[in-house]
Amino acid sequence: MSDVDSFIDEVTEEVRRDRLYLLLRRWGWVGVLAVVVIVGGAAFNEYRKASEASQAQALGDAILAAMEQNEASERATALEAVDTHSAGEDAILGFLLSANQAEAGSTQQAVERLNSIAVQGDLPEIYRAIATFKALLLQNDTLPVAERRLQFEALAAPGAPLRLLAEEQLALIDVSEGNTDAALERLQALRQDAEVSTDLQQRAAQLIVALGGTPQPIAAQQG
Template identity: 45%
Template sequence: AILAALDNNEAAERAMALASIQGSDVGGRAILALLTSKEQFDAGSQKEAQETLQLLASDADVPLVYRQVASFKLLALQENQLSLAERKAGYEALIGGNPQLEVLVEEQLALIEIEQGNTEEAIAALSSIVQDSEATPGLRRRATQLIVALGGDVPVVATAQEQSE
C-alpha cells in the first residue's frame, strides 16, 4: 500500500494515499506519519505537515526515536515561526538518546550560533561534528565547509587505523 501510494505522480495524491493507510503497529503508523508529512510539505501544505508531525511528536505511545525525529523535522518547518531562543531550546531538548540524530541537532545548534553572530562557538560546534564518529561523510563535509567559510581551521581527523595504533 505504501509503494502504491508513493507511485502517484503528485505529492498531494501521495499524501492523501499515505494518510489513508492504516499501519499495523505503532512503529508502522509512525513511519507512515513521517512519510505523509513529507508529501504534505512537498504538496505545499506546510500547515498540514506541521500538524502531522506535531501529532506524532506528542504521542506518548510512539517510541521515542520516532517522536524525536518528528520533533526535529517540526522545528525545521517552524524555522520562520519560532524565535532563535525557542528553536535553540527545542533542539537542545533533543540531545541524548539517539546519536545519529544528535549530530544533526548539533549542526542546527551551530547554525543558530552563526545566526546569533557567535562565530567562535559555531566553529567549535562544527569542529566537534567533524570529529564525531556518528557524523556521516556528507555532514562532515558540510561542517568543514562552514568552518572554512567562517574563517576557522579545520580539525585534523585521525583515520580508524591511526586511532587503533
C-alpha cells in the same frame, strides 16, 4: 520361579494395570487438554503470523498505490485514507504523509502530523526524535529562534539518537545570530566526535571554511 511367585507377579501386574486405568479415567482429560492447548496454540500462532503478513502486505500495497499519484497533494490525500494497525505503521505512514504535505505546501499540516508522532510514548525513541527534528526543520522560518534552539538542545543531549545532527543545527543557529565564534567551536568539536559520519564531518568542514576558519586535523580515534 515357583507357581506362588508367578501368581504374585500376575496379581501385582493386574493391580498396576487397574491403577493405571483408574488414573487414566480420572486424569486422562488433563492429557487431552494439554494436546488440545498445544495444537490450538500452534494453530493460533500460524494464524497470527499469516494475519500479520497479510496486514503488512495490504499496508505496503496501499502505500505504493498512493505514492504512484503524480501530484504531492494527491499522494497526501491517498495516504490519509490508508488504514494502519499499529503505532509503528502509523508512524511510518505519518512520515510519508508529512513529506508530501510539505511538498504540496501544507507545511502546518505536515508539522502537526510530525508532532503527533513525536509525542507517541509507545514508539521507539528514534522515531520520536526524527519526527521532532523534521518538524523543527519545517519551522525554520516560522518558529522563534529561542524555541528552535531549546528543542535542538534537547535533541543534542548525550546519548540522544540525533545528537550530532542537532549539534549541526545549533551551529547554524549560532551563525544566524551572528555568533561566529560559538558556531566554529561547535563545528570543530563536531568534527572530532567519535560517532560523526563522514558526510557530517565534511559538511562541518565546509561550513568552518565558509565562516573563515580552518578545520582542525582529526584526532586519531583509539579503538
